[in-house]
Amino acid sequence: MSRINPAPWLTIVICYEHPLNERIRTLLRLEDLFDKVAFFSARDEAIEHHSALVTLFEILDVTSRADMKSELLQELERQKQALETMRKSPDISEGALNEVLSNIQAASHSMLNMAGKIGEHMREDEWLMSIKQRMGIPGGACEFDLPSYHYWLHLDPILRRNDLNEWVAPMLPLEEAFSIVLNLLRCSGKTFPHIARHGVFQQMGSARVAHMLCLKVDEGLPCVPEISANKYALNIRFVISGSRQKTKIYDDDVKFELTYCNL
Template identity: 60%
Template sequence: MMLLCYLHYTLDIHTVICYELPLTERIRTLLRLEDLFNKVDFFAKRTTANEHHAALVALFEILDVTSRADIKSDLLQELERQRSSLENLRKNPDVSEAALNQILDEIKIAFRGLLNVTGRAGSHLRDNEWLMSIKQRMNIPGGACEFDLPSYHYWLSIAPEVRHQDFQDWITPLLPIRNSFNIVLKLLRNSGRTFRYTAYQGLFQQTDPEHAAHLLRLIIDDTLPCFPEISANKFALNIRFIPFGTDQKAITYEEDIDFELTFCNL
């Protein structure tokens, strides 16, 4: 079973939940980064000390994710691959030239931005001894208490405007990474082929190599009191819907469920 990301939004007149399942390690990393950057955005714009602590925790997690792989090199290769693929569509009469030029321009700008990133992503944070001392303490449960980190406690006590500027200084060098993976994920999600299925008595199985994907997007009505558990490989796709409850056991939802499944490929 693989980790699911989910989105909650309105489709036509219905409110639905979209569960996203990455099927490659690269896409899994990009989805994690997307989630963490969104959290930094949300909490860094607030004003309280607790909210800015949460923003810094998410920023440190971005640092951890980017340090596990050469994310800059991977994104450069993927952007170049997508640029080459899209250029081949210029002679296709079904493709809007204006839309094609727009996405190619976005890729070009993101590619140049990545090339201007010196060293590994987040190196400016790793070179900040004060931040790294806080990060090290945060690895310990309760390690960021004021008696352990008085300088951090002072920073959390100063004017929010000062902390806002600090976050801007820390995030700005990472924006080329964010802009690049946003383009890759947008292209991936827009590439999807969507099908409607029914999980009879909460179970669905498919064995069809033609539906191989880098990302699965499953949409169900948010009024259903269950969630999907998905396992997938190149040979089979298995989905089991499980009733939600705080004391839940691994049992299957017993009613038939209609859902949409989108197969996305780069």
């Protein structure tokens, strides 16, 4: 979810991205985690660097599947082949196409040069893994449980940041690869305006070939979309935000834009 520039008939909008398969769901989670690592690592406070390390451990968990690297490489190759077929189209800028293909080639090369499993350099670090294990326990990273980690948090912020950058650096080719895939996915979409009558919208079979939905709605509305989709139907209902009672559907009509994204 993000705030974006307004659509023609809206003021400020929020974009809700809804993945329609596990592969895209994983890439969106990784994007969010890498953004958080970059944000917290750039700060100076010990608690912010603690948050950066916690997020790095989450990346390790998300990337624990052995086939993630090969899947990303295959997806980059698929996109490369698909883009090559568009070279003769008069609607395609050859310069822009060559730039994207060059980025894909560079990302694939970097992924191929990644040694071992994603995050293996961290998994082989006994000190880091002892911290990760303790963090799995509620309150387990207290100073009396991990005095060496407590000492690290009291180092100069520059030294801590250097360590964080060193730990994340071997995984940056992964970020480069999935960023290209997600960018191509987002740029592929066709957008349509819709109205949810009394907060409810349904469309039959519309999400059958999509990999992700992007829904844009005026941020001033006191409601959020709940999306469910399968190959048979797309259902969206706008529910009142922050309600402590039973989920209540927003009763007014809601204008929104819906983009069907497909790789």
